Amino acid sequence: KAGVTQTPRYLIKTRGQQVTLSCSPISGHRSVSWYQQTPGQGLQFLFEYFSETQRNKGNFPGRFSGRQFSNSRSEMNVSTLELGDSALYLCASSLGLATVVGNEQYFGPGTRLTVT
Amino acid sequence: SQKIEQNSEALNIQEGKTATLTCNYTNYSPAYLQWYRQDPGRGPVFLLLIRENEKEKRKERLKVTFDTTLKQSLFHITASQPADSATYLCALRELGGNKLVFGAGTILRVKS
Numbered sequence: 001k002a003g004v005t006q007t008p009r010y011l012i013k014t015r016g017q018q019v020t021l022s023c024s025p026i027s028g029h030r031s032v033s034w035y036q037q038t039p040g041q042g043l044q045f046l047f048e049y050f051s052e053t054q055r056n057k058g059n060f061p062g063r064f065s066g067r068q069f070s071n072s073r074s075e076m077n078v079s080t081l082e083l084g085d086s087a088l089y090l091c092a093s094s095l096g097l098a099t100v101v102g103n104e105q106y107f108g109p110g111t112r113l114t115v116t
Numbered sequence: 117s118q119k120i121e122q123n124s125e126a127l128n129i130q131e132g133k134t135a136t137l138t139c140n141y142t143n144y145s146p147a148y149l150q151w152y153r154q155d156p157g158r159g160p161v162f163l164l165l166i167r168e169n170e171k172e173k174r175k176e177r178l179k180v181t182f183d184t185t186l187k188q189s190l191f192h193i194t195a196s197q198p199a200d201s202a203t204y205l206c207a208l209r210e211l212g213g214n215k216l217v218f219g220a221g222t223i224l225r226v227k228s
Binding site for chain 1: 157
């Protein structure tokens with residue numbers, strides 16, 4: 001079974017621009033969660049989508065948004081990029097709700113975003 | 117304030133020994149706690165989950181304990197191997213909470 005895929009793997013953007021990252025979950029998985037990982041703050045939860053609805057959200061500003069499509073694929077968007085948004089963005093998929101239930105999550109390789 | 121603390125210094129052990137990693141939390145009431153492994157340049161890999169009403173879980177060479185009185189979880193790898201070298205992360209969801217909170221991770225190095 002194919003794992004979680006994320007595109008693109010690397011991205012360089014300029015401050016003020018916006019970016020869209022894509023995540024394809026494992027076939028049959030309905031939950032997709034997004035995380036930001038930086039050396040200073042570690043791994044931080046952004047949000048979780050299940051059946052096209054955002055179910056849980058972390059403490060990030062409204063510039064960070066996402067959506068999930070009917071085939072469970074998910075996109076994450078960051079608008080008005082800031083230097084501090086430079087990070088590894090990871091998505092993870094699970095069969096059922098991950099955050100509330102604690103279902104096993106399978107992480108993708110991440111998208112490395114650099115904001116200059 | 118709330119915090120999750122893992123050994124900030126790397127843990128260096130000899131092959132064949134048991135590695136013990138610590139996760140301490142403050143001002144949380146966890147519904148469950150998870151342990152992950154992360155290799156450089158890769159996403160974390162889920163290892164074990166332990167719920168608030170459980171004391172111990174095992175999976176092959178891995179064992180996790182959960183002490184809600186001490187507010188601590190211990191993660192053990194028995195008969196460690198150089199291939200176990202990685203960063204190990206603990207994460208928890210608080211009772212009634214809606215997000216997973218991660219510790220900073222501990223680097224484990226197993227030397228042959």
